[in-house]
Amino acid sequence: MSTGQPIVFENKLDDSGNPTGGYASGVGLFINWQDGPLGRGEESKEPNGAFIEDVLKICAERMRFYQASKFACEENVVVLEHIEAAILWLGERTKNREVRDVEGTYEI
16 A cells, blocks of 8 residues: 655666666655766775665665564565565676676676
8 A cells, every 4th residue: 555645756867878866755755866886996986875775675674673563464574575585686786797897887
């Protein structure tokens, strides 16, 4: 069930059509997405926004909180399994990009 509260999204592309920053906002929520790649080696930069992995970790922690309460249920278990699977697969994507020396860049 959705609360029906509006969530506003803005996803941005850079001049070359690469996904870059943006935001999502709603009641009690504001996420500024990472704007641009972090680079590699000496060209590494500090993050300037959130990553999907970070937001999923926050969601997983909230589901664990519910599951440790009187609201524990099978549906929460399934939701948590899927969030954790998403985190795992995003980690695999990062590992694969590291092996190809393209992590932190717009290279595919």
